[in-house]
Amino acid sequence: xxxxxxxxxxxxxxxxxxxxxxxxxxxxxxxxxxxxxxxxxxxxxxxxxxxxxxxxxxxxxxxxxxxxxxxxxxxxxxxxxxxxxxxxxxxxxxxxxxxxxxxxxxxxxxxxxxxxxxxxxxxxxxxxxxxxxxxxxxxxxxxxxxxxxxxxxxxxxxxxxxxxxxxxxxxxxxxxxxxxxxxxxxxxxxxxxxxxxxxxxxxxxxxxxxxxxxxxxxxxxxxxxxxxxxxxxxxxxxxxxxxxxxxxxxxxxxxxxxxxxxxxxxxxxxxxxxxxxxxxxxxxxxxxxxxxxxxxxxxxxxxxxxxxxxxxxxxxxxxxxxxxxxxxxxxxxxxxxxxxxxxxxxxxxxxxxxxxxxxxxxxxxxxxxxxxxxxxxxxxxxxxxxxxxxxxxxxxxxxxxxxxxxxxxxxxxx
Amino acid sequence: xxxxxxxxxxxxxxxxxxxxxxxxxxxxxxxxxxxxxxxxxxxxxxxxxxxxxxxxxxxxxxxxxxxxxxxxxxxxxxxxxxxxxxxxxxxxxxxxxxxxxxxxxxxxxxxxxxxxxxxxxxxxxxxxxxxxxxxxxxxxxxxxxxxxxxxxxxxxxxxxxxxxxxxxxxxxxxxxxxxxxxxxxxxxxxxxxxxxxxxxxxxxxxxxxxxxxxxxxxxxxxxxxxxxxxxxxxxxxxxxxxxxxxxxxxxxxxxxxxxxxxxxxxxxxxxxxxxxxxxxxxxxxxxxxxxxxxxxxxxxxxxxxxxxxxxxxxxx
Ligand SMILES: Nc1ncnc2c1ncn2[C@@H]1O[C@H](COP(=O)(O)OP(=O)(O)OP(=O)(O)O)[C@@H](O)[C@H]1O
Ligand SMILES: [Mg+2]
Numbered sequence: 001x002x003x004x005x006x007x008x009x010x011x012x013x014x015x016x017x018x019x020x021x022x023x024x025x026x027x028x029x030x031x032x033x034x035x036x037x038x039x040x041x042x043x044x045x046x047x048x049x050x051x052x053x054x055x056x057x058x059x060x061x062x063x064x065x066x067x068x069x070x071x072x073x074x075x076x077x078x079x080x081x082x083x084x085x086x087x088x089x090x091x092x093x094x095x096x097x098x099x100x101x102x103x104x105x106x107x108x109x110x111x112x113x114x115x116x117x118x119x120x121x122x123x124x125x126x127x128x129x130x131x132x133x134x135x136x137x138x139x140x141x142x143x144x145x146x147x148x149x150x151x152x153x154x155x156x157x158x159x160x161x162x163x164x165x166x167x168x169x170x171x172x173x174x175x176x177x178x179x180x181x182x183x184x185x186x187x188x189x190x191x192x193x194x195x196x197x198x199x200x201x202x203x204x205x206x207x208x209x210x211x212x213x214x215x216x217x218x219x220x221x222x223x224x225x226x227x228x229x230x231x232x233x234x235x236x237x238x239x240x241x242x243x244x245x246x247x248x249x250x251x252x253x254x255x256x257x258x259x260x261x262x263x264x265x266x267x268x269x270x271x272x273x274x275x276x277x278x279x280x281x282x283x284x285x286x287x288x289x290x291x292x293x294x295x296x297x298x299x300x301x302x303x304x305x306x307x308x309x310x311x312x313x314x315x316x317x318x319x320x321x322x323x324x325x326x327x328x329x330x331x332x333x334x335x336x337x338x339x340x341x342x343x344x345x346x347x348x349x350x351x352x353x354x355x356x357x358x359x360x361x362x363x364x365x366x367x368x369x370x371x372x373x374x375x376x377x378x379x380x381x382x383x384x385x386x387x388x389x390x391x392x393x394x395x396x397x398x399x400x401x402x403x404x405x406x407x408x409x410x411x412x413x414x
Numbered sequence: 415x416x417x418x419x420x421x422x423x424x425x426x427x428x429x430x431x432x433x434x435x436x437x438x439x440x441x442x443x444x445x446x447x448x449x450x451x452x453x454x455x456x457x458x459x460x461x462x463x464x465x466x467x468x469x470x471x472x473x474x475x476x477x478x479x480x481x482x483x484x485x486x487x488x489x490x491x492x493x494x495x496x497x498x499x500x501x502x503x504x505x506x507x508x509x510x511x512x513x514x515x516x517x518x519x520x521x522x523x524x525x526x527x528x529x530x531x532x533x534x535x536x537x538x539x540x541x542x543x544x545x546x547x548x549x550x551x552x553x554x555x556x557x558x559x560x561x562x563x564x565x566x567x568x569x570x571x572x573x574x575x576x577x578x579x580x581x582x583x584x585x586x587x588x589x590x591x592x593x594x595x596x597x598x599x600x601x602x603x604x605x606x607x608x609x610x611x612x613x614x615x616x617x618x619x620x621x622x623x624x625x626x627x628x629x630x631x632x633x634x635x636x637x638x639x640x641x642x643x644x645x646x647x648x649x650x651x652x653x654x655x656x657x658x659x660x661x662x663x664x665x666x667x668x669x670x671x672x673x674x675x676x677x678x679x680x681x682x683x684x685x686x687x688x689x690x691x692x693x694x695x696x697x698x699x700x701x702x703x704x705x706x707x708x709x710x711x712x713x714x715x716x717x718x719x720x721x722x723x724x725x726x727x728x729x730x
Contacts, residue, residue: 002519002520002522005516005519005520009505009508009516012508012512013505013507013508016507016508016548017507247503248501248502248503249503249504249505251464251469251499251503252497252499252503252517252564254468254469255467255468255469255492255497256517256520256521257489257492257493257520257521257522258520413469413470413471
């Protein structure tokens with residue numbers, strides 16, 4: 001109870017601090033809009049709505065799997081979204097793309113069924129080719145996602161990696177950023193077992209009302225900036241932990257009849273609550289003020305909690321390591337910027353080398369941005385399990401380490 | 415049990431410090447009294463209070479509050495005591511009421527009872543009409559008063575006031591001193607630290623003098639001043655500047671006068687009893703035709719006691 005009251009007090013104190021509020025809420029919102037405007041992608045609604053996307057299918061496969069995929073494109077579920085047509089050969093289909101008649105050509109190679117079912121050795125020639133229209137980035141990604149989800153549905157994760165994204169990359173027909181995004185989603189869905197149809201629904205009505213480029217930049221910058229400044233907030237929380245010692249209020253708490261565990265628990269809970277409040281307000285503000293669509297509300301809520309927990313862990317760790325409140329601020333600021341770069345808050349890191357992506361996983365930013373983008377593309381909570389688990393795992397490790405350090409530090413001893 | 419607090423040979427050695435900050439301090443506080451711990455800066459007052467309020471672990475010794483040891487039973491001690499730290503320990507961006515409510519919570523208070531206590535204590539410290547203002551909009555004296563109020567909300571049996579009047583205006587100081595007296599009259603036992611001897615003299619039944627981590631004297635004001643020997647100081651102001659040395663020499667021979675020296679227009683005497691010696695002193699001056707234009711008599715005070723015991727002045 002007293003721990004909750006301490007946390008509530010910290011929440012009140014922080015929300016009275018105008019400078020802190022400006023940095024916690026004002027700065028990320030301004031930067032989100034600013035960066036989106038600089039990217040020139042926010043106001044121009046030049047892109048078409050996601051409806052009746054023209055797509056051409058070439059089925060060279062004689063077997064059952066190829067036929068199913070071809071049929072999937074004209075299923076009821078995708079009726080509003082896609083406007084499929086068929087072509088006899090690959091060359092004709094590619095010509096339609098080159099002429100900007102369709103957003104993509106899906107070419108199912110001969111012998112695809114055999115390759116998939118293992119009836120014959122599969123090679124490069126057996127990959128489904130998505131020949132994407134570079135002028136219709138998002139739309140062609142949707143088509144890619146449909147193909148992937150189909151491949152998932154037949155539970156052949158092995159094949160999904162073979163979707164010829166690399167080919168398109170090499171041909172310069174889709175940009176590297178997208179390729180990585182596609183790859184990321186494939187990897188995620190490979191983990192998740194419940195994928196029947198979910199991936200197809202990702203391109204459903206909620207996305208389709210939005211001009212595609214609005215989602216593109218705001219959907220990236222809004223969570224990126226929110227998480228960047230989340231790191232500021234948790235550092236501030238860590239700073240306040242040490243500052244309470246200097247101002248004597250911690251001493252007063254210790255001489256009151258409260259256990260030290262409750263005091264520390266209350267302080268840590270306070271940091272977590274402030275972090276959660278900040279993220280929630282920012283996401284809500286972006287949604288209400290700028291119409292950014294974040295997707296599944298439950299997924300967003302859980303992701304926010306996971307992010308707040310992981311970031312709080314970092315804030316507390318800094319407090320445990322630093323000796324003075326000033327040091328917490330300095331280290332916190334450095335951490336915020338480093339994580340911003342490493343975790344992709346400034347520039348997407350999808351096209352970075354593998355080692356970079358691995359290192360980025362120590363940042364809440366990388367996990368969080370990935371999670372928000374996945375949600376934005378229509379993923380729901382179950383598919384986010386890995387991301388959420390990763391963040392909570394990070395939080396758990398950081399909490400244990402920092403609480404151990406803090407206890408050793410004898411913070412509560414005058 | 416007559417003693418509410420029994421301090422037994424307390425020692426505090428800060429890591430890295432050459433000397434212990436508190437070095438074997440023992441004293442007892444009787445139920446219902448105001449006990450002052452008087453000492454200069456760095457004497458070890460705050461360190462002592464820190465150990466008594468379970469904030470610092472003693473290096474040696476113990477203190478028993480109403481039967482509970484600060485070493486082995488700090489939880490029980492914490493429930494009995496109230497503490498008013500030397501440095502203002504409040505949240506500046508919260509209002510006085512919010513601060514008091516928070517500290518009330520921390521002592522397990524809540525609801526209507528807490529609200530009533532907050533109203534009452536704001537009344538006591540004279541800040542009812544400013545209760546909803548943020549503490550950072552307060553003057554130093556007002557902050558001090560809320561700092562005290564926060565330590566009293568739960569109506570502790572024993573309260574530690576650590577230099578509660580440092581650096582404030584005379585009016586706030588008066589308010590605080592009167593408040594301490596009123597609380598004591600209601601039955602609260604007070605341990606009051608200060609380096610102002612007038613405060614110790616005015617407030618307390620008994621006084622401990624602390625210096626360099628050691629309690630160098632303890633007793634009532636009378637007992638302490640007797641340490642110096644009953645010697646009064648008489649200061650004569652004379653009209654003529656040149657008559658000083660001559661007068662001093664003559665007055666030195668007066669019965670009961672221990673010493674006399676002159677300085678410009680003043681002659682200072684130390685006498686066993688000022689009242690007994692004064693008539694003859696005036697007589698000597700009159701006989702020599704030296705006009706006395708002012709007489710000041712000072713009885714021994716704690717300042718003199720401190721000077722006597724340490725050879726140093728007790729200063730701000
Ligand atoms: N946390 C600490 N670490 C090391 N030394 C300390 C610490 N706190 C106090 N001291 C030292 O212990 C001695 C006693 O300090 P203390 O604060 O108890 O004195 P005080 O009587 O309260 O003085 P003041 O009137 O200035 O408040 C001083 O020499 C001080 O420098
Ligand atoms: Mg002190």
